[in-house]
Amino acid sequence: MIKVSNLSFSYTGGGVPVLSDINLEFDQRTTAIIGQNGAGKTTFVKLLKGLLKATYGEILIGEYDVKMRTAAELARKIGLVFQNPNDQIFKRTVLDETMFGLLNIKMGRYTAEKLAVEALELVGLDDKLSMNPHDLSLSEKKLLCIASVVAMDTDIVIFDEPTIAQDHAGKEIIRRIIQKLKEKNKLVLTIIHDMDFVAENFDRTIVFNEGKVLLDGSTREVFSQKDVLEEANVEPPGITQLANRLGLKNTILTVDEFLHECAK
Amino acid sequence: MKKIVVDHLKYKYPLGEELALQDISFQIEEGEFIGIIGKNSSGKSTLCQALVGLVPHFYKGAYGGKVIVDGLEVKTHTIAEISLKVGMVFQNPFTQVTGSKMTVYEEIAFGLENIGLPREEMRRRIHEVLKLMKIEHVKDRSPFDLSGGQMQRMAIASIIAMKPDVLVLDEPTSQLDPAGSEEVFQAIQDLSGQGITVIMAEHKMEKVAQYCNRVLLLHEGKLVDFAAPEKIFSRNDLETYGVAAPVYTRVCKALGMKKQGCDSYPVTLKDAELALRGSLG
Ligand SMILES: Nc1ncnc2c1ncn2[C@@H]1O[C@H](COP(=O)(O)OP(=O)(O)O)[C@@H](O)[C@H]1O
Ligand SMILES: Nc1ncnc2c1ncn2[C@@H]1O[C@H](COP(=O)(O)OP(=O)(O)O)[C@@H](O)[C@H]1O
Ligand SMILES: [Mg+2]
Ligand SMILES: [Mg+2]
Numbered sequence: 001m002i003k004v005s006n007l008s009f010s011y012t013g014g015g016v017p018v019l020s021d022i023n024l025e026f027d028q029r030t031t032a033i034i035g036q037n038g039a040g041k042t043t044f045v046k047l048l049k050g051l052l053k054a055t056y057g058e059i060l061i062g063e064y065d066v067k068m069r070t071a072a073e074l075a076r077k078i079g080l081v082f083q084n085p086n087d088q089i090f091k092r093t094v095l096d097e098t099m100f101g102l103l104n105i106k107m108g109r110y111t112a113e114k115l116a117v118e119a120l121e122l123v124g125l126d127d128k129l130s131m132n133p134h135d136l137s138l139s140e141k142k143l144l145c146i147a148s149v150v151a152m153d154t155d156i157v158i159f160d161e162p163t164i165a166q167d168h169a170g171k172e173i174i175r176r177i178i179q180k181l182k183e184k185n186k187l188v189l190t191i192i193h194d195m196d197f198v199a200e201n202f203d204r205t206i207v208f209n210e211g212k213v214l215l216d217g218s219t220r221e222v223f224s225q226k227d228v229l230e231e232a233n234v235e236p237p238g239i240t241q242l243a244n245r246l247g248l249k250n251t252i253l254t255v256d257e258f259l260h261e262c263a264k
Numbered sequence: 265m266k267k268i269v270v271d272h273l274k275y276k277y278p279l280g281e282e283l284a285l286q287d288i289s290f291q292i293e294e295g296e297f298i299g300i301i302g303k304n305s306s307g308k309s310t311l312c313q314a315l316v317g318l319v320p321h322f323y324k325g326a327y328g329g330k331v332i333v334d335g336l337e338v339k340t341h342t343i344a345e346i347s348l349k350v351g352m353v354f355q356n357p358f359t360q361v362t363g364s365k366m367t368v369y370e371e372i373a374f375g376l377e378n379i380g381l382p383r384e385e386m387r388r389r390i391h392e393v394l395k396l397m398k399i400e401h402v403k404d405r406s407p408f409d410l411s412g413g414q415m416q417r418m419a420i421a422s423i424i425a426m427k428p429d430v431l432v433l434d435e436p437t438s439q440l441d442p443a444g445s446e447e448v449f450q451a452i453q454d455l456s457g458q459g460i461t462v463i464m465a466e467h468k469m470e471k472v473a474q475y476c477n478r479v480l481l482l483h484e485g486k487l488v489d490f491a492a493p494e495k496i497f498s499r500n501d502l503e504t505y506g507v508a509a510p511v512y513t514r515v516c517k518a519l520g521m522k523k524q525g526c527d528s529y530p531v532t533l534k535d536a537e538l539a540l541r542g543s544l545g
Contacts, residue, residue: 164438165467237511242536255511
């Protein structure tokens with residue numbers, strides 16, 4: 001669904017590239033992008049969404065080059081939930097905020113409202129429709145941004161650190177949304193630091209390190225490469241580390257897998 | 265010595281419908297590292313702000329009971345008086361930035377100028393905290409050009425530079441990557457080792473379990489329990505409070521493996537490994 005070839009990017013003309021020579025293809029597997037602060041993850045997804053222009057290389061979304069598309073065309077195809085909700089939120093009520101993108105792609109008011117309310121139900125904010133987004137807590141603001149993007153029903157949905165500030169219940173909501181999008185055959189791409197969440201929810205994991213792809217593969221393969229992960233300052237999930245220390249041969253990703261292995 | 269005494273604290277925000285804090289009592293000894301946990305809206309931030317006097321002095325509202333920090337009763341002292349003893353790092357670092365300073369360096373200097381510290385001592389302290397929080401390389405940047413993680417480090421640095429006796433931190437590592445949070449926890453543990461009393465609201469249970477000597481569990485404004493991490497995370501009703509125990513505890517519980525010589529389950533990687541080693545394989 002997305003093909004990235006020889007992509008390089010720097011914010012300043014001749015400066016140090018933030019991303020260099022990235023080659024990646026994305027299919028419908030749910031994909032996690034992990035790596036240290038400053039590795040270039042946010043920059044990468046902004047390029048996919050067409051918010052930044054590649055210094056070098058090419059990004060194809062479907063058959064089309066991102067460069068050749070207008071923002072409105074991309075809005076129907078690819079949704080991005082920003083890392084910082086304040087970069088996204090600008091309407092006066094929760095409902096208006098969620099409807100904005102839908103009205104912007106020329107959807108009728110009635111349908112837009114219906115879809116917006118559905119999305120807000122999904123994140124548990126449907127009892128706060130007329131509240132001012134700025135009076136929401138940080139975790140609620142993030143959920144509002146997720147609802148606004150999910151409501152657009154795009155084929156590609158990108159989340160930039162969705163679990164920040166979420167408690168257990170908030171993470172469960174996000175987990176359910178990702179599952180739902182996956183069932184609808186959408187490509188879900190998530191930048192995230194919570195390795196347990198990655199292990200439990202994503203088919204594929206890509207590790208960014210200093211603007212390059214250090215590892216790319218099934219989540220299990222990636223978390224089995226302890227030494228390479230260390231290079232990127234990434235620790236495998238807690239349960240994976242525990243199994244490893246106890247000498248279990250297989251790479252364990254979840255508590256259930258661990259218990260299953262012990263029962264053998 | 266009791267560093268903090270909270271006695272039947274009740275509090276309602278002016279526009280709140282219910283009490284945000286309902287009859288809370290606990291005591292903290294000097295040098296403890298306390299974790300506050302609970303689902304969102306359980307009252308963690310409100311309790312933190314009650315320790316520094318923003319509740320009730322800034323927010324107003326209905327207030328009952330007593331909070332005494334290092335001998336000062338919060339209700340009868342000004343925020344300025346309390347802030348000489350207690351420093352607070354806010355959940356959202358944006359709210360903490362003064363907005364009037366051009367650089368990270370000046371931002372950190374701001375609080376120190378306010379307490380009238382001599383120039384030389386100021387320079388020394390700023391240098392020290394920039395290094396401790398690993399933000400020396402951004403000291404000349406505008407606070408608003410920092411990444412979320414860098415801003416969080418700056419917010420912690422500005423408070424630590426004041427050398428408060430009591431440090432209150434509200435989800436201070438939410439924007440940091442795992443390696444960054446680990447660094448910050450270690451730095452704070454060092455401060456705690458030097459005798460500073462630390463109270464931290466946090467969702468990362470593995471970290472709370474590893475670093476805090478006691479954990480305070482809040483639910484709907486009430487104090488459910490205040491005990492060692494092993495005891496809190498071994499509770500069978502933890503999920504009803506919207507909290508998931510560390511993954512290590514969940515595994516050991518499912519296997520019925522208690523911590524060696526204890527009646528509770530392991531809460532850290534190390535202890536889980538010890539408990540399970542030998543019984544597996
Ligand atoms: N608007 C910007 N202008 C200049 N440099 C930037 C900008 N945004 C990010 N950077 C720099 O680009 C690098 C990668 O940043 P980012 O993509 O945000 O990383 P990540 O999301 O992996 O933490 C960092 O060194 C960061 O300081
Ligand atoms: N400024 C405020 N005005 C009114 N109610 C508030 C305010 N801040 C928080 N509350 C309410 O107080 C309760 C506790 O909130 P808070 O202390 O922020 O919880 P936590 O930090 O655990 O998420 C919640 O019900 C919240 O809605
Ligand atoms: Mg980012
Ligand atoms: Mg809070």
